[in-house]
Amino acid sequence: MGDARKGETLIDPWGSGEVRIDEKLMKEFGLKRFDAGGIESTHRFLTRNIIVAQRDFEAVKERIIQKKPFIQMTGIASSGPLHIGHKVDVDAYLLLRELGATSRFGVCDIDGYISRPDSKVGSMKEAKKHSADMVAHLLALGVPKDDIYVQSRKDPRYYEFVLELSKKITENAFRAIYGHVDPGKLCANLLQYADILHLQLEEYFGPMPSITGIGVEQDPHARACRDMAKRLPYGLYAPSFFYFTHQRGLQEGSKMSASEP
Amino acid sequence: MGDARKGETLIDPWGSGEVRIDEKLMKEFGLKRFDAGGIESTHRFLTRNIIVAQRDFEAVKERIIQKKPFIQMTGIASSGPLHIGHKVDVDAYLLLRELGATSRFGVCDIDGYISRPDSKVGSMKEAKKHSADMVAHLLALGVPKDDIYVQSRKDPRYYEFVLELSKKITENAFRAIYGHVDPGKLCANLLQYADILHLQLEEYFGPMPSITGIGVEQDPHARACRDMAKRLPYGLYAPSFFYFTHQRGLQEGSKMSASEP
Numbered sequence: 001m002g003d004a005r006k007g008e009t010l011i012d013p014w015g016s017g018e019v020r021i022d023e024k025l026m027k028e029f030g031l032k033r034f035d036a037g038g039i040e041s042t043h044r045f046l047t048r049n050i051i052v053a054q055r056d057f058e059a060v061k062e063r064i065i066q067k068k069p070f071i072q073m074t075g076i077a078s079s080g081p082l083h084i085g086h087k088v089d090v091d092a093y094l095l096l097r098e099l100g101a102t103s104r105f106g107v108c109d110i111d112g113y114i115s116r117p118d119s120k121v122g123s124m125k126e127a128k129k130h131s132a133d134m135v136a137h138l139l140a141l142g143v144p145k146d147d148i149y150v151q152s153r154k155d156p157r158y159y160e161f162v163l164e165l166s167k168k169i170t171e172n173a174f175r176a177i178y179g180h181v182d183p184g185k186l187c188a189n190l191l192q193y194a195d196i197l198h199l200q201l202e203e204y205f206g207p208m209p210s211i212t213g214i215g216v217e218q219d220p221h222a223r224a225c226r227d228m229a230k231r232l233p234y235g236l237y238a239p240s241f242f243y244f245t246h247q248r249g250l251q252e253g254s255k256m257s258a259s260e261p
Numbered sequence: 262m263g264d265a266r267k268g269e270t271l272i273d274p275w276g277s278g279e280v281r282i283d284e285k286l287m288k289e290f291g292l293k294r295f296d297a298g299g300i301e302s303t304h305r306f307l308t309r310n311i312i313v314a315q316r317d318f319e320a321v322k323e324r325i326i327q328k329k330p331f332i333q334m335t336g337i338a339s340s341g342p343l344h345i346g347h348k349v350d351v352d353a354y355l356l357l358r359e360l361g362a363t364s365r366f367g368v369c370d371i372d373g374y375i376s377r378p379d380s381k382v383g384s385m386k387e388a389k390k391h392s393a394d395m396v397a398h399l400l401a402l403g404v405p406k407d408d409i410y411v412q413s414r415k416d417p418r419y420y421e422f423v424l425e426l427s428k429k430i431t432e433n434a435f436r437a438i439y440g441h442v443d444p445g446k447l448c449a450n451l452l453q454y455a456d457i458l459h460l461q462l463e464e465y466f467g468p469m470p471s472i473t474g475i476g477v478e479q480d481p482h483a484r485a486c487r488d489m490a491k492r493l494p495y496g497l498y499a500p501s502f503f504y505f506t507h508q509r510g511l512q513e514g515s516k517m518s519a520s521e522p
Contacts (some may be wrong), residue, residue: 113413114424120452152417152421156413159415160371166375166445171444183447186447
């Protein structure tokens with residue numbers, strides 16, 4: 001749980017409690033209402049109340065309208081089989097792909113292992129087994145093969161970047177955001193920042209606006225990731241985010257989770 | 262500086278103060294006097310007072326005497342050019358190689374960057390430049406080309422292992438050893454543990470006794486690394502260490518450092 005200031009809504013990026021996105025929360029976090037006006041599409045995601053909020057979506061929207069290149073990156077931790085809640089992430093991914101995004105879908109097996117207790121993911125071997133299942137499911141849902149990468153099968157520049165990011169956040173800054181400096185969760189966060197940012201490196205597609213869809217409970221990550229982009233010597237754009245209203249999980253009061261069967 | 266218990270000698274693995282290895286320190290840390298008796302060699306390293314202490318060297322000594330396989334791993338952070346103090350590390354490395362060790366020499370550029378302030382190593386680009394120089398110097402000193410690896414040019418299993426290790430130490434344990442949980446230095450430590458341990462994984466040479474020479478001020482790392490070996494599901498041997506009396510640096514009271522020109 002982050003060290004929220006008095007009166008600030010507590011958001012725990014590691015918790016599974018549902019967070020309702022309302023006007024109060026949006027104002028407090030500096031989020032804006034999601035508005036797809038100007039984009040030529042009648043997709044239900046753009047006209048219905050599924051994506052409700054955004055941070056700096058304007059930068060990407062402009063690229064979509066002007067048909068200029070932009071990046072989208074989506075990731076799912078492989079801590080169990082794909083569940084029906086993931087269908088929304090995949091549909092949003094495919095829509096942005098149609099709208100012109102250079103797109104990558106990360107299957108996050110290292111992150112899935114190191115951020116979760118052994119009772120949920122007991123070993124890297126288990127996390128990799130989940131990732132193989134997840135890749136199969138993503139292919140079945142229509143994500144193109146060349147878009148998908150698995151964290152444990154990347155190139156050296158990616159991993160170097162993950163570790164490089166550790167120098168761009170201090171112990172105090174990390175604790176202020178997350179309320180702890182647990183080594184496993186810290187490294188999981190570095191992987192997540194790298195997943196979102198690395199596609200803008202020269203070795204991949206180069207700097208350009210990027211978009212990632214997350215649950216609003218992940219907003220502290222999003223803000224930390226944007227700060228980090230600005231502190232790196234690579235001229236990266238601060239990544240944009242949009243926020244899903246996640247479907248309620250089967251356990252009362254919890255969001256759906258790949259690590260809860 | 263670690264949270265040393267009352268009366269315990271303070272050893273700071275990140276400091277550059279010289280630590281004298283005396284009987285008191287050895288007793289306190291559970292180190293043993295280095296004794297090469299039984300090994301057929303008259304090399305000055307084994308007969309003179311250059312290597313003075315060890316932790317679990319017996320396991321490796323037995324392998325040397327019985328001509329059975331064992332691993333040695335040595336690493337140098339690439340934070341500047343090789344200096345004359347490194348010559349001792351290289352000579353010890355070549356000796357253990359002659360004595361039958363399956364040997365790897367790591368040039369630690371990621372570690373060199375993330376563990377040091379920007380005033381010493383300003384970017385990964387700079388660290389990589391240092392690593393290229395260091396490889397050239399190591400070759401000139403007689404380290405075989407195939408022994409040398411650079412941290413930023415390894416295979417995915419290595420990096421996965423670095424990150425996997427983050428789950429095997431808690432925030433409190435880390436703070437008790439090092440006195441802080443600085444993200445950059447934490448990740449540098451994970452790289453160092455991985456450098457020493459990864460050669461015992463099935464994907465490399467498999468589990469067997471291993472030896473690494475370090476300065477005695479690095480002993481807190483050594484102990485943490487041995488603990489970690491036991492907590493992993495790979496049947497690793499706790500690595501053995503020997504301790505150099507490091508040459509005094511040019512600055513009074515400091516050891517030689519690759520990041521101080």
